[in-house]
Amino acid sequence: MSVPPLLPRDPASDRFHELFIAFAACGATPAGGVHRLCGSPADGEARAVFDLAVRQAGGTVCIDAVGNQYGVFSLAPQDDAPLVMFGSHLDSQPNGGRFDGALGVAAALAVGEALIADKRAGADFSADFCAVNWTNEEGARFRPSLLGSGFFAGRHDAAYALARTDDDDVSLGEALAAIGQSGSDAPPKMPACYLELHVEQGVTLEQAGVPLGIVRRNWGAAKFDIRFDGEPAHTGPTPMPRRRDALLAAAYLIAEIRAVADRWPGAVHSSVGRLIVRPNSSNVVPSEVSLSAEIRAVEDGILREAGALAAQAVRDAAARAGVAIGRCERADRPGRPLPGEVRDLVVACANALGLPHIELDTVSGHDALSLLGLCPTGLVFVPSAGGIAHSEREYTAPDAMEAGFCVLLEAALRLCRSDGVAERAAQWNGVSVR
Amino acid sequence: MSVPPLLPRDPASDRFHELFIAFAACGATPAGGVHRLCGSPADGEARAVFDLAVRQAGGTVCIDAVGNQYGVFSLAPQDDAPLVMFGSHLDSQPNGGRFDGALGVAAALAVGEALIADKRAGADFSADFCAVNWTNEEGARFRPSLLGSGFFAGRHDAAYALARTDDDDVSLGEALAAIGQSGSDAPPKMPACYLELHVEQGVTLEQAGVPLGIVRRNWGAAKFDIRFDGEPAHTGPTPMPRRRDALLAAAYLIAEIRAVADRWPGAVHSSVGRLIVRPNSSNVVPSEVSLSAEIRAVEDGILREAGALAAQAVRDAAARAGVAIGRCERADRPGRPLPGEVRDLVVACANALGLPHIELDTVSGHDALSLLGLCPTGLVFVPSAGGIAHSEREYTAPDAMEAGFCVLLEAALRLCRSDGVAERAAQWNGVSVR
Numbered sequence: 100m101s102v103p104p105l106l107p108r109d110p111a112s113d114r115f116h117e118l119f120i121a122f123a124a125c126g127a128t129p130a131g132g133v134h135r136l137c138g139s140p141a142d143g144e145a146r147a148v149f150d151l152a153v154r155q156a157g158g159t160v161c162i163d164a165v166g167n168q169y170g171v172f173s174l175a176p177q178d179d180a181p182l183v184m185f186g187s188h189l190d191s192q193p194n195g196g197r198f199d200g201a202l203g204v205a206a207a208l209a210v211g212e213a214l215i216a217d218k219r220a221g222a223d224f225s226a227d228f229c230a231v232n233w234t235n236e237e238g239a240r241f242r243p244s245l246l247g248s249g250f251f252a253g254r255h256d257a258a259y260a261l262a263r264t265d266d267d268d269v270s271l272g273e274a275l276a277a278i279g280q281s282g283s284d285a286p287p288k289m290p291a292c293y294l295e296l297h298v299e300q301g302v303t304l305e306q307a308g309v310p311l312g313i314v315r316r317n318w319g320a321a322k323f324d325i326r327f328d329g330e331p332a333h334t335g336p337t338p339m340p341r342r343r344d345a346l347l348a349a350a351y352l353i354a355e356i357r358a359v360a361d362r363w364p365g366a367v368h369s370s371v372g373r374l375i376v377r378p379n380s381s382n383v384v385p386s387e388v389s390l391s392a393e394i395r396a397v398e399d400g401i402l403r404e405a406g407a408l409a410a411q412a413v414r415d416a417a418a419r420a421g422v423a424i425g426r427c428e429r430a431d432r433p434g435r436p437l438p439g440e441v442r443d444l445v446v447a448c449a450n451a452l453g454l455p456h457i458e459l460d461t462v463s464g465h466d467a468l469s470l471l472g473l474c475p476t477g478l479v480f481v482p483s484a485g486g487i488a489h490s491e492r493e494y495t496a497p498d499a500m501e502a503g504f505c506v507l508l509e510a511a512l513r514l515c516r517s518d519g520v521a522e523r524a525a526q527w528n529g530v531s532v533r
Numbered sequence: 534m535s536v537p538p539l540l541p542r543d544p545a546s547d548r549f550h551e552l553f554i555a556f557a558a559c560g561a562t563p564a565g566g567v568h569r570l571c572g573s574p575a576d577g578e579a580r581a582v583f584d585l586a587v588r589q590a591g592g593t594v595c596i597d598a599v600g601n602q603y604g605v606f607s608l609a610p611q612d613d614a615p616l617v618m619f620g621s622h623l624d625s626q627p628n629g630g631r632f633d634g635a636l637g638v639a640a641a642l643a644v645g646e647a648l649i650a651d652k653r654a655g656a657d658f659s660a661d662f663c664a665v666n667w668t669n670e671e672g673a674r675f676r677p678s679l680l681g682s683g684f685f686a687g688r689h690d691a692a693y694a695l696a697r698t699d700d701d702d703v704s705l706g707e708a709l710a711a712i713g714q715s716g717s718d719a720p721p722k723m724p725a726c727y728l729e730l731h732v733e734q735g736v737t738l739e740q741a742g743v744p745l746g747i748v749r750r751n752w753g754a755a756k757f758d759i760r761f762d763g764e765p766a767h768t769g770p771t772p773m774p775r776r777r778d779a780l781l782a783a784a785y786l787i788a789e790i791r792a793v794a795d796r797w798p799g800a801v802h803s804s805v806g807r808l809i810v811r812p813n814s815s816n817v818v819p820s821e822v823s824l825s826a827e828i829r830a831v832e833d834g835i836l837r838e839a840g841a842l843a844a845q846a847v848r849d850a851a852a853r854a855g856v857a858i859g860r861c862e863r864a865d866r867p868g869r870p871l872p873g874e875v876r877d878l879v880v881a882c883a884n885a886l887g888l889p890h891i892e893l894d895t896v897s898g899h900d901a902l903s904l905l906g907l908c909p910t911g912l913v914f915v916p917s918a919g920g921i922a923h924s925e926r927e928y929t930a931p932d933a934m935e936a937g938f939c940v941l942l943e944a945a946l947r948l949c950r951s952d953g954v955a956e957r958a959a960q961w962n963g964v965s966v967r
Contacts, residue, residue, distance in 0.1 A: 193812035194765070239814040266813075301770030318769070322815070331628070333922035334804035335752070335829055335897035336735030339794050341920065346805055347791055353784035360773050370768035371780055373815040374808070378627035379700075380673040381756070381807040381825035382897075383923040391815035395769055463769035463816075486775065488767035489817040 111216075115209035115504045116497070121148045122189060122205055123197040132491025133197045137190035137235040138166070138274025145189040146280055149204065149232050156212040158230075162282025164257035166234040166275040167247040169287055172211045174224035174515055183514045184290035185210055185507060186231030187297060188247070188466060192239045196298075196493025198500075202481070203296040204232050206504045210511045223517040229287050233466045240265045240274075242324070242391070243430065248469035251286055266375065292441060292475045292514055295467040296503045298495050299480040300488030303459045310502040311456035312480035313445050317471075318368075318462045319399050319434035321406035323392040325352070325413055328425035331378060331386040346376055346385035348420035355412035356392050359405050366397045367405045368462060387425070395462055399434050406431070432464065441477030448509035454502050463488075479503055549643035549938045550931070555582045556623060556639055557631040566925025567631045571624035571669040572600070572708025579623040580714055583638065583666050590646040592664075596716025598691035600668040600709045601681040603721055606645045608658035608949055615725035617948045619644055619941060620665030622681070622900060626673045630732075630927025632934075636915070637730040638666050640938045644945045657951040663721050667900045674699045674708075676758070676825070677864065682903035685720055700809065726875060726909045726948055729901040730937045732929050733914040734922030737893045744936035745890035746914035747879050751905075752802075752896045753833050753868035755840035757826040759786070759847055762859035765812060765820035780810055780819035782854035789846035790826050793839050800831045801839045802896060821859070829896055833868050840865070866898065875911030882943035888936050897922075913937055 125148065126133045126141025135141040146168055153160045153170030161169045174180075187203025207230035214228050233251070238244025241263040249255045261272030275281045299305075304312045329345035353371045360369035373391040394409050396402035410429070417424045442458070449456045461468075461478060470476040481503040484494040559582065560567045560575025569575040580602055587594045587604030595603045608614075621637025641664035648662050667685070672678025675697040683689045695706030709715045733739075738746045763779035787805045794803035807825040828843050830836035844863065851858045876892070883890045895902075895912060904910040915937040918928040 192765075192814050192817050195817075237814070238816055239812075242815065244816065299770065300767045302772065302775075320769075331626075331924040332920075333734045333897055334806050334827060335754075335802060336733065336895070337802070337920060337922065338736065338799070339802060341736075342804075344791075344804070346808060347787060350784040350787035350791075350805075353781060354788060357778075357781055357784075364773070368769060368771070368773060370776075370778070370818055371784075372768050372817050372819060373813050374780060374810050374819075375813075376808050378673075379807050379809075380626050380671070380923075381676065381827070382672055382678065383626050383629075383806050384804060385806060385808075386924075393768060393815070461770070463767055486766075486771060488771065489814075490765040490820075 111209055111213035111508060112501055112504060114212055115205055118152060118205035118208050119202060122201040126191065128194055128491055130491040132194050132493065133191045134194050135189065135191040136193065136240040137237065138240065138271060138278060140278060142190055143278030143280065146232065149189065149208065152208050153230065156215055158211060158215065161284035162280060163284055163286040164282060165247050165250045165260040166280045166282060167251060167286065168232040170208060170211055170230040171287060172215050172228040174214055174218050174227050181226045181291035182229055182287055183226050183511060184229040184231055184287070184293045185295065185511065186233065187295050188233045188236030190235055190237050192237050192489045194491050195489055196491060198298045198493050198495050199488060200236060202298060202495070202500060204230065206296045206507050207231065209504065210508050213508055214511060214515055224515050225517045226291060226515040228511065228515055229290065235271065236466055241271045245464055245466060245469050248466035252469045252473055254469065289474050293467060293470045294441065294477045294479065294507060294510055295465060296479050296481070296507050297465055298483045298488065298493065300463050300483050300486065302486035304480060304482035305484065305486065307457050309455040309457050310481060310499040311449055311454050311506060312459045313442050313456055314437055314461045314478035314480060315442060315458045316436045316460050317434055317468050318395045318397055318460055319402040320393060320395045320432045320464065321402060321409065322430045323409065324426060324428040325392060326387065326389045326425035327417060327422045329384065329386045329422040332384040334382050334384055337384060342384050343422050344384050344420055345388040345422050348416045348422045349374060349388040349390055351416035351419055352392070352412055355416065356409055359394060359408045359412070363401055363405065366401055368395045369393065397460065402434070435471055437471065437477060438475045441475045444510055444513065445477055445479055445506060448506045448513065452505055452509060454506060479506060545643055545647035545942060546935055546938060548646055549639055552586060552639035552642050553636060556635040560625065562628055562925055564925040566628050566927065567625045568628050569623065569625040570627065570674040571671065572674065572705060572712060574712060576624055577712030577714065580666065583623065583642065586642050587664065590649055592645060592649065595718035596714060597718055597720040598716060599681050599684045599694040600714045600716060601685060601720065602666040604642060604645055604664040605721060606649045606662045608648055608652050608661050615660045616663055616721055617660050617945060618663040618665055618721070618724035618727045619729065619945065620667065621729050621731060622667045622670030624669055624671050626671050626923045628925050629923055630925060632732045632927050632929050633922060634670060636732060636929070636934060638664065640730045640941050641665065643938065644942050647942055648945060648949055658949050659951040660725060660949040662945065662949055663724065669705065670900055675705045679898055679900060679903050682900035686903045686907055688903065723908050727901060727904050728875065728911045728913065728941060728944055729899060730913050730915070730941050731899055732917045732922065732927065734897050734917050734920065736920035738914060738916035739918065739920065741891050743889040743891050744915060744933040745883055745888050745940060746893045747876050747890055748871055748895045748912035748914060749876060749892045750870045750894050751868055751902050752829045752831055752894055753836040754827060754829045754866045754898065755836060755843065756864045757843065758860060758862040759826060760821065760823045760859035761851055761856045763818065763820050763856040766818040768816050768818055771818060776818050777856050778818050778854055779822040779856050782850045782856045783808060783822040783824055785850035785853055786826070786846055789850065790843055793828060793842045793846070797835055797839065800835055802829045803827065831894070836868070869905055871905065871911060872909045875909045878944055878947065879911055879913055879940060882940045882947065886939050886943060888940060913940060
């Protein structure tokens with residue numbers, strides 16, 4: 100049941116690529132990536148591109164209390180029409196890739212522009228559309244990740260989110276104010292459907308040789324925020340048995356966290372990506388080390404077992420190095436299926452467009468997962484060359500980008516147009532969309 | 534053959550404590566330490582205290598090309614009189630102790646002031662005196678350590694020293710300029726004798742229950758500057774076998790560097806004190822880790838063997854984590870005896886003053902060691918409570934400080950006064966002092 104768009108496909112696709120390129124210029128690095136940390140001037144530039152695109156297309160921009168940026172396109176005649184929301188995030192990892200997040204925001208904006216053009220050309224709509232740029236998805240500058248979508252989902256309050264600080268003790272609130280992105284608008288209502296286009300960041304699609312992946316579930320994750328407290332001492336004369344070396348404890352832990360993953364090949368991933376040493380002087384035994392460790396697992400039973408091993412490894416490392424555990428906070432995200440109705444819709448759109456696709460898991464977290472259980476939410480992947488992600492070498496071919504965009508546009512038309520499925524979507528999972 | 538000072542002992546000792554307290558106020562931390570990194574504003578404040586003390590006493594201050602600060606006190610009538618130099622350093626570790634370095638500079642200044650007062654009171658001198666504050670002894674902000682005394686010893690040229698950068702890419706030259714301590718004065722000539730008072734930073738004196746230690750030799754050290762080069766990747770979906778985790782390599786190395794020390798209990802000390810992770814984001818596999826590792830050993834045969842194990846550990850860690858060794862620079866400092874003539878002089882002074890003393894090794898490096906082989910150089914230790922060093926909890930009792938100062942003043946009188954031993958000192962080790 101393909102709904103042919105009133106607009107020819109090409110102008111909307113061109114606009115998608117144009118917006119993608121405009122975002123890639125904000126915080127561009129010489130090696131072809133972007134350095135666009137949340138709340139940085141480069142993030143401010145990308146947000147200005149978003150703002151301009153929405154306004155030029157005749158939409159309105161709202162910024163909520165944590166800086167989430169919403170481009171609302173009024174399409175339906177009634178005031179209480181359901182809302183369909185597409186989006187992702189514009190913040191990047193340090194020297195990250197230009198596709199991660201920005202691809203989904205560019206697609207959402209181009210979809211919104213296409214829908215409003217469609218309306219001007221006479222089409223009838225029964226749902227409104229919103230393109231969203233979620234604040235601090237990456238968790239690179241401020242922790243935790245998924246902060247903006249977590250706020251929208253009611254998981255964090257605004258005061259908590261705004262008080263998160265970076266490693267220079269600048270808060271998210273201060274960073275947003277510095278780039279003129281502090282907001283006070285009420286967030287839009289819970290959407291009748293949320294859909295996000297993202298790069299896979301793994302090798303499944305590339306190995307399968309298909310341009311599209313439809314996410315059926317996410318891996319569970321256990322994230323640890325740990326601090327070992329030792330004692331500063333001179334690295335020279337201090338007798339070895341008297342040392343309380345916080346970095347030694349961290350080293351024991353990092354090796355063990357890796358060993359946990361090696362016990363379940365392919366089913367558990369683990370990492371320590373962030374580590375801060377104090378005082379970090381070559382002649383001082385480290386007195387304090389903070390680090391972020393994580394375990395991700397294909398199923399929750401394994402996650403429980405691997406997570407318990409990791410927690411034990413923290414205690415063992417501290418005991419072996421003779422240091423104290425100053426902090427060991429753990430946040431678990433269980434593995435959950437994504438709603439079948441949204442997957443069915445995306446499959447139908449891909450089939451209508453003749454685009455090959457497979458279903459797959461997501462190992463990484465995405466804003467779409469923040470909304471899981473609150474509204475019908477879906478996640479569409481396009482291939483990452485070599486599985487490379489969080490790197491300036493991240494790459495997705497233009498054809499694959501195009502495939503992802505076309506599926507999103509098709510889904511938006513089906514969801515929003517009066518001859519679409521918006522009303523049906525509003526009943527999915529018993530979510531009220533009023 | 535004690536030479537009674539013309540001045541009563543007390544005013545000079547009072548001045549020593551007064552100068553020590555003045556230095557401790559520069560960069561003072563609430564926990565009783567100092568945070569006075571080389572070239573920082575707090576370092577500038579301490580240097581101003583030094584400058585004022587020398588000028589008020591009638592000495593002249595020179596600053597050489599790398600910021601070494603010399604307070605020259607002309608005592609002898611002849612222009613080509615030998616020079617006796619005492620000193621240490623005013624820079625500290627991050628949140629370091631107030632005794633480390635500053636104790637020796639305060640003692641040298643108070644000695645200089647006492648000698649010039651002695652001259653005004655009619656005493657005859659056959660050597661001039663210089664109090665010195667060496668730049669960047671600690672190696673905390675800029676590496677390598679002992680940079681200023683190494684320049685004086687001809688080990689580094691000025692351009693090399695000034696181009697050293699901190700972790701924010703600020704060069705030593707820029708840092709010195711920012712606090713008005715860029716200099717162009719010629720350094721003083723090689724001294725006929727160099728003597729340094731320092732805190733032990735170990736437990737030998739405390740365990741022996743004596744206030745004074747006379748250093749007979751230094752432990753050798755092998756210092757490694759290492760960088761592991763991996764690949765950035767997403768910590769979630771990237772398959773474990775594809776990861777090139779630079780922090781994992783560092784963790785394997787840190788554990789192994791510790792194991793090297795454990796093979797020679799009490800005879801080898803080892804540490805990794807400094808480690809920088811890039812990009813240092815919890816969701817990115819670390820692509821680059823730089824670290825400083827060191828091995829110190831009681832004798833050079835052990836140092837060779839332990840150093841070889843450490844070098845092998847670098848290769849093993851990189852291979853095991855699948856990363857490249859981007860840098861592995863090694864600087865060795867052999868263990869060497871300090872000249873017996875200076876030790877004999879200090880022993881004679883301590884005996885004359887009735888102060889108990891022992892001979893001991895130094896595990897830590899000191900500016901006095903930079904001058905080893907170039908001039909007769911000596912190092913006098915006073916106890917560190919609990920052996921605690923490079924810590925705000927560093928402490929040396931006032932009585933022990935006093936013992937150290939009195940021995941230095943006695944030695945200075947013997948070295949500089951016409952009835953002293955300056956001329957004989959000038960012949961020590963065959964060093965020509967003009």
